[in-house]
Structure formats: structure tokens, C-alpha cells
Amino acid sequence: MPGRYCSLVQASAPVFAPGLTAERLGALAGGSRMWVNGSVLHYYFFAGDRDASVIPVPGTAERRRVSWGGAKEQQDVVRECLAQWQGLGIGVTFTEVDDRTEAELRIGFQLGDGSWSAVGRDALRAGLHERTMNFGWDLTGPGERGTALHEIGHALGMLHEHQSPFAGIHWDDEAVYDELAGPPNFWNRDRTFHNILRKLDPDEVNGSVWDPHSIMEYAFPSGLILEPEQFRAGLNPPGTLSALDKEFVLRWYPPAGPSRPPALVPFRSxxxxxxxxxxxxxxxxxxxxxxxxxxxxxxxxxxxxxxxxxxxxxxxxxxxxxxxxxxxxxxxxxxxxxxxxxxxxxxxxxxxxxxxxxxxx
Incomplete structure (x- = not known):
């Protein structure tokens, strides 16, 4: 049975002024979605049936209204995974709020809409009554804790690992399109290309080497990857935070110091x-x-x-x-x-x- 995959919303790539040097472009591409360190990211859970949207019924021409609300056991998985990321000692902290207008991260549990998240500071572009993250299936099932860890990784600014140009993956493109067109994903070719086959810019990726053990790496069944040869029979990351995941996030968000920052006095540079x-x-x-x-x-x-x-x-x-x-x-x-x-x-x-x-x- 093929896996259920995170489906990032197709967003416009950042557009920078013409004539910038490669050094400037690289620095902007690598950091444009990252939060400033020391940020407190407030998160809000949609609950009940008041908030909902109409989505297609997979595999049919029908549409139906489905709530964004999530039960406490679903929310608890996300809370535990937020605590796991924060427990690394990163300089960003997560705080739950009960007012969506106070939240940078607004989390829904709409079944059938897939699991996805805004990437880093892209969450600030969403309206105050819109989701910035969604979980489209039961998080309490076996191995699904990795889904929550993965989406939180996106919220911290991380991208899909298998799309790294350093991975050296040679896909059987048509086999990938066929696999994702069927259940449980029902993706069209554009969505499959955007989330799997498209290569990221080297300056955008999570590190300078490919990490097949990353929480940001998908699992793939056999027959989709032609090269590297050892993954022709499938790629199965453990669904946990890897050593390189931890290294990357601590590099961007090092532990905050205990002292109060120096004063910035008006009219004094x-x-x-x-x-x-x-x-x-x-x-x-x-x-x-x-x-x-x-x-x-x-x-x-x-x-x-x-x-x-x-x-x-x-x-x-x-x-x-x-x-x-x-x-x-x-x-x-x-x-x-x-x-x-x-x-x-x-x-x-x-x-x-x-x-x-x-x-x-």
C-alpha cells in the first residue's frame, strides 16, 4: 500500500531584484522563510464543526463540507511533537493559545485534505481565520507521529529532503505519477511534480548533503527510484528526527542566552x-x-x-x-x-x- 504524503501548497517562488550577486541570492534563498531566533510561535487548534470547508471526495466527482476540528487525542500528538522539537534546546519556543488571532500557527484536522504546512514565515501571509497547517488523517495510528514531526519541520522552515539536488535521485517519472495518482493520495501530475520530482535550488535545502534518514524525507515503495541503486527496492526513513535534522535546526535557532539584550536607544545607532x-x-x-x-x-x-x-x-x-x-x-x-x-x-x-x-x- 503506498504511503500518504505531505502535500505542500504550491506557492510562488520568492522574486528578488535583478542583478544580485550569487552570494546575495544564495543567502536570501536559504534564509527567506526562517523565523528570527527568539520568536515565540503561538499555535491554535481548530475544534468543533464551526470552521470547515468544502473539499473533493477522493476518487469521485463529488464534494462535501468537512470540519477543520480535531479531537483531543489528535491535538495531543501535535503537542507532544512540538515539545519534542522544542526539547532540542532551540531558540524558538511554542506556546498554545485559545485565540486564533494571536496565533502564528493555526492547525486544522480536516480529513481528506491531506497533511501540509506553510513553510516558516510563509505562515504570516495567511489570513487570521485560515489554517497554516492541516492533518488529513489519524495521527494516533502506528508510525503517524512522524507526520506531525514532519509538518512542524516545515513550520520551522525546512523543505522536503528527497527534493534536494544533493540527493542524486534518478526517478522513474511515469511510475511516480502513476503511484501518486491512485489511492490514498489521488494527486494530479502538477502536485506530484511539485512535491516529489521538482528539484530545489541548492541554497534552499536543509543542508549540503542528502539525509535519507531525515524526518523531512518521504518513504517510497520499490519501483520508483532508479538511482541510487540501494534504494530501488524502496526508501524507508525511520520517521524520527535525525542527527542532521537536529544540527540544521540548531544552526538556525541556537539556544537563546539568559541575559537581557542590550538597549536600543532612540536616535542612537x-x-x-x-x-x-x-x-x-x-x-x-x-x-x-x-x-x-x-x-x-x-x-x-x-x-x-x-x-x-x-x-x-x-x-x-x-x-x-x-x-x-x-x-x-x-x-x-x-x-x-x-x-x-x-x-x-x-x-x-x-x-x-x-x-x-x-x-x-
């Missing part, structure tokens, strides 16, 4: 001194209530995110990614006297003689 992929954090305690601008200066590509401290934890307030443009990342946001805010700046790449700095004014 703070040099960053960052290398590619590194991050600087600051605290802002505004002297007056008004609209402030927070932005970077210098020849660099950065993402700037502002959080407000509420109930002892940072809540996402606003952010901008300059996405390889000629300008710098700049955020205009209303800050209130007596409250504490955090500014996090991640550097993609820099060039030119000057140093990159950040200022609040």
Missing part, C-alpha cells in the same frame, strides 16, 4: 557586526508613546522584526524583510511608554566598506 546568517537582539523601552521607525543602515540584506513583551513573552508586532532590494529593512510601529519591546535583526549578507547598523527614531 547600534553597529551590528554580524556575519551571514547571524542575528542581533535589542531591547527598546520607549521614552514616550508615539510612532517610531526601526531600521537598518548600510550595504546589507536584513530582516527586522519588532516584538512587544506581553505576559512575560515576546509577541510579534511588525517586521520587514528587504528581500535583496537596494533599500534597507524599515518598520514603522507605534510603541507605548511603560512597555518593553524587542528588536531582532538577522543579516543575510553584506557588501561595501561600511558596517551595518540599526537605529530606532
Amino acid at each position: 547600534a553597529p551590528l557586526g554580524l556575519g551571514p546568517g547571524e542575528q542581533a537582539d535589542f531591547t527598546v523601552e520607549p521614552p514616550e508613546t508615539r510612532t517610531y521607525t526601526v531600521g537598518t543602515f548600510g550595504d546589507s540584506d536584513t530582516v527586522v522584526v519588532v516584538f512587544e513583551e506581553r505576559d512575560g513573552e515576546p509577541r510579534y508586532l511588525a517586521g520587514q524583510d528587504d528581500a535583496g532590494t537596494s533599500g534597507n529593512a524599515t518598520v514603522r510601529v507605534r510603541l507605548v511608554k511603560g512597555r518593553r519591546y524587542f528588536v531582532r535583526v538577522r543579516l543575510y549578507s553584506s557588501w561595501g566598506p561600511g558596517e551595518t547598523a540599526v537605529m530606532c527614531w
Whole structure:
């Protein structure tokens, strides 16, 4: 029986300004979907029958309304898997909320809609009443814990491992299309190409080598892979977090330090001194209530995110990614006297003689 596979939504590839160097393009492709470290990702579970959508009945021409709600035993599997990722010591934390408008991750359990997730910061593009993740089958079945770990990996910014150009997989394309066209997936050729046969850009993938043991790797039956020869009889990853999965996520989200970040004082620039992929954090305690601008200066590509401290934890307030443009990342946001805010700046790449700095004014 063929496996049930994660089906990522086909999203437009990021478009960057023409004329960028290969170094800048590589840094942007590799980090554009990753959260800034220190983020608290709030998650919400749809429950009951109030939230639903109409989906096709697989293998038929019929359509039906199916709820997004999930039972507690389904939710508990996801909670346990979120805790497993966080238990690695990563600098991103997960917190459950009961208000969907407070959540960056909104999780549904619509049966028949497949299992999928927005990749990293792509979740911020979804409407506040839309799902950013769905589980389309029973997570309490044997081996299905790996499904939840896999989708959370996507939410952290990871992509499918078998689509890595470093894998060296030579597919029997038509056999793959035939396999996925039937039950239980019922995928058309476009969906199969997007989720299996399409090769990712080398700068997008989870690492510089293929990891057949990754939680982001599908299992495949025999007859689909022609090369490497040892996988002609099938590819069967264990469905757990591999050593390279852990290495990748800890590289992007290293454990946060215990000390409070230094203060970012209005009208006083703070040099960053960052290398590619590194991050600087600051605290802002505004002297007056008004609209402030927070932005970077210098020849660099950065993402700037502002959080407000509420109930002892940072809540996402606003952010901008300059996405390889000629300008710098700049955020205009209303800050209130007596409250504490955090500014996090991640550097993609820099060039030119000057140093990159950040200022609040």
C-alpha cells in the first residue's frame, strides 16, 4: 500500500531584484522563510464543526463540507511533537493559545485534505481565520507521529529532503505519477511534480548533503527510484528526527542566552557586526508613546522584526524583510511608554566598506 504524503501548497517562488550577486541570492534563498531566533510561535487548534470547508471526495466527482476540528487525542500528538522539537534546546519556543488571532500557527484536522504546512514565515501571509497547517488523517495510528514531526519541520522552515539536488535521485517519472495518482493520495501530475520530482535550488535545502534518514524525507515503495541503486527496492526513513535534522535546526535557532539584550536607544545607532546568517537582539523601552521607525543602515540584506513583551513573552508586532532590494529593512510601529519591546535583526549578507547598523527614531 503506498504511503500518504505531505502535500505542500504550491506557492510562488520568492522574486528578488535583478542583478544580485550569487552570494546575495544564495543567502536570501536559504534564509527567506526562517523565523528570527527568539520568536515565540503561538499555535491554535481548530475544534468543533464551526470552521470547515468544502473539499473533493477522493476518487469521485463529488464534494462535501468537512470540519477543520480535531479531537483531543489528535491535538495531543501535535503537542507532544512540538515539545519534542522544542526539547532540542532551540531558540524558538511554542506556546498554545485559545485565540486564533494571536496565533502564528493555526492547525486544522480536516480529513481528506491531506497533511501540509506553510513553510516558516510563509505562515504570516495567511489570513487570521485560515489554517497554516492541516492533518488529513489519524495521527494516533502506528508510525503517524512522524507526520506531525514532519509538518512542524516545515513550520520551522525546512523543505522536503528527497527534493534536494544533493540527493542524486534518478526517478522513474511515469511510475511516480502513476503511484501518486491512485489511492490514498489521488494527486494530479502538477502536485506530484511539485512535491516529489521538482528539484530545489541548492541554497534552499536543509543542508549540503542528502539525509535519507531525515524526518523531512518521504518513504517510497520499490519501483520508483532508479538511482541510487540501494534504494530501488524502496526508501524507508525511520520517521524520527535525525542527527542532521537536529544540527540544521540548531544552526538556525541556537539556544537563546539568559541575559537581557542590550538597549536600543532612540536616535542612537547600534553597529551590528554580524556575519551571514547571524542575528542581533535589542531591547527598546520607549521614552514616550508615539510612532517610531526601526531600521537598518548600510550595504546589507536584513530582516527586522519588532516584538512587544506581553505576559512575560515576546509577541510579534511588525517586521520587514528587504528581500535583496537596494533599500534597507524599515518598520514603522507605534510603541507605548511603560512597555518593553524587542528588536531582532538577522543579516543575510553584506557588501561595501561600511558596517551595518540599526537605529530606532
